[in-house]
Amino acid sequence: MPGFWLACLILALAALGFALGRSRALASVGGDRRQLHSLPGYYGWNVALKAATPALGLMVVWLIAQPLVVEYAVSDRLAESAASEDRDLSLMLADVRRVAYGLDAALAQGILSTEEVATLSADDDAIRDSLARAGVALGSDVSPPVLDAAQRYRALSSTGQMILTGLALVMAVAGFVWALREARAEFRARNVVEQGVRAILIGAACIAILTTIGIVLSLVFNTIEFFRIYPAAHFFLSTTWQPSFGGGSELGILPLLWGTLYISLIALIVAVPIGLFAAVYLSEYATKRVRSIAKPAIEVLAGIPTIVYGLFALLTVGPLLLGVFGDDGLGWMQAGTAVMTAGLVMGIMLIPFVSSLSDDIINAVPQSLRDGSYGLGATQSETIRQVILPAALPGIVGAILLAASRAIGETMIVVLGAGAAARLSLNPFDAMTTVTAKIVSQLTGDADFASPEALVAFALGMTLFVITLGLNVLALYIVRKYREQYE
Structure with a gap:
């Protein structure tokens, strides 16, 4: 299931949980809300948050981590090819992602069938034409290692998406049932909801801070790598800017x-x-x-x-x-x-x-x-x-x-x-x-x-x-x- 529809399904389950949690709490006291510890809405929000927050959090973490894991698994097969062809591994991985995305797009648009995608060969001249029709332009021919890695990339991504769908739905349903059973008069729903909202706000602040740290670290590591191969004194003190990709810059x-x-x-x-x-x-x-x-x-x-x-x-x-x-x-x-x-x-x-x-x-x-x-x-x-x-x-x-x-x-x-x-x-x-x-x-x-x-x-x-x-x-x-x- 695509991530968008999975998120919509989880949010729909949370909305249903809000309505059922509120009505269940009122039913537990015969409709007399004065006997409830918290306002009825808090019981509904308790169900909605416990159904949606863990599942959506898992989706965010999974969607960030999955491409990294898949690329790591694919790069093992490309390392030898990159060394033999004297190509940069990161550029080959970019070609793999582009081809994999193009094959998925061609399959979704009906340009290629499932059988045709599975039996594609790097010697087939129709690959570039099919990908171009799907809106993906390639700067060079597709080599056999790149095509093989792209097929593996698609397979691993599809498997990861299925696992994510199953885990997210299980977590959403488990949170839904657990919170629904808590909708009783003596349950301190307001305290739990306020603590949950506070945790969400802390998480949002941490994301902003971690994003800043990530940006700075990416700059720092690549800057250190640059100064390993180019003198820092020349960079900061030279009055000449003449880059040459052939060397002698x-x-x-x-x-x-x-x-x-x-x-x-x-x-x-x-x-x-x-x-x-x-x-x-x-x-x-x-x-x-x-x-x-x-x-x-x-x-x-x-x-x-x-x-x-x-x-x-x-x-x-x-x-x-x-x-x-x-x-x-x-x-x-x-x-x-x-x-x-x-x-x-x-x-x-x-x-x-x-x-x-x-x-x-x-x-x-x-x-x-x-x-x-x-x-x-x-x-x-x-x-x-x-x-x-x-x-x-x-x-x-x-x-x-x-x-x-x-x-x-x-x-x-x-x-x-x-x-x-x-x-x-x-x-x-x-x-x-x-x-x-x-x-x-x-x-x-x-x-x-x-x-x-x-x-x-x-x-x-x-x-x-x-x-x-x-x-x-x-x-x-x-x-x-x-x-x-x-x-």
């Missing part, structure tokens, strides 16, 4: 880091004044009617996809700047893709980020400070400059640092607006590139994760992670240390 991060910081600086020069002035106007000068219109209008910018900003930079801002600063104008700009193009558009994207955070921080300043300033004879502008902004300054600085970390991690705008040249230059009208853009380019296509040219993407990502983490920690430190406490 120069993988210095300094040009990429300079481009990242330069574009982010221009973006902040654009976003901080405009966003801060907009926040001051909305919080201090605008009427309620104007604020109700202007604030959502500004925040619409935050909902625009970054790829749209990238196209705006490529098709509108770049040609506009080229017309002013290009050969027909001042002669400073050679092409529409430049640091200034990406910086201006990224600054526009960050305006609602700075404006919204600053507006909330300024509104948090107590009205009593404003009233006291007015009572001493200060004008509104003097109150804003000498009372409100100093009181809100730590939060505003934190908002700016958070905007900086957002700018450093941006990808699509710099890919389309800044160009791809890795260089150290002070001219804002030169084309440059960033760390995130090169992470994308190094992992595009069939990357060989045994080569430094592919593993460098993880070292770049780890460097970017450390920089943005440092900015976020600094922002939180400033906000907490210098935050004014008001009664």
Whole structure:
């Protein structure tokens, strides 16, 4: 049974359990709910949680672990083939997954029958055509080891799915019956349900924490592997970025880091004044009617996809700047893709980020400070400059640092607006590139994760992670240390 329908069946059983648990608890006291320890709904929720939670938890763990176990079992057969063909095992496993998925899709769409799938041969020219018709494109011919591994992959996955279905249904029914028998007047259903909900919330928090740890560990291990085959001194100190998948690469991060910081600086020069002035106007000068219109209008910018900003930079801002600063104008700009193009558009994207955070921080300043300033004879502008902004300054600085970390991690705008040249230059009208853009380019296509040219993407990502983490920690430190406490 597919995972979606299995989950639906378990949830339907939980819904039935809620109704039966509630009615059984009321029936045990002859309909007089005053004799129940808890409200009737708690007895229903007790049945629903015990029927659904263990089974759904098993499904989540199983669906995460099954691909890892199946790939481990399949990789044993592929190891010798990968060594004899001088191919990377991870790439062969990717082909196995693609072929297995394609065979399942072809079988589901009626392109191939069960007998045809079982009797397929690697010499059959119809394999690629059948998989293409099913929506799976292959970059190379299917070799016999890959086809054999794909068939084994399908068989093990199917067996695992059947075992999962049986175990999940058994656990759901067992929890259903167990909780239904507990639906009695003296059972403390409210206590049990609240403890269960608390356990679910703790589990959700643990998932978020473990996901973060998993991301960091994946970066750390691959970064360590990169520095085993490429000198760390060359990576951090070299001013040349010239990757070559044929060997002899120069993988210095300094040009990429300079481009990242330069574009982010221009973006902040654009976003901080405009966003801060907009926040001051909305919080201090605008009427309620104007604020109700202007604030959502500004925040619409935050909902625009970054790829749209990238196209705006490529098709509108770049040609506009080229017309002013290009050969027909001042002669400073050679092409529409430049640091200034990406910086201006990224600054526009960050305006609602700075404006919204600053507006909330300024509104948090107590009205009593404003009233006291007015009572001493200060004008509104003097109150804003000498009372409100100093009181809100730590939060505003934190908002700016958070905007900086957002700018450093941006990808699509710099890919389309800044160009791809890795260089150290002070001219804002030169084309440059960033760390995130090169992470994308190094992992595009069939990357060989045994080569430094592919593993460098993880070292770049780890460097970017450390920089943005440092900015976020600094922002939180400033906000907490210098935050004014008001009664």
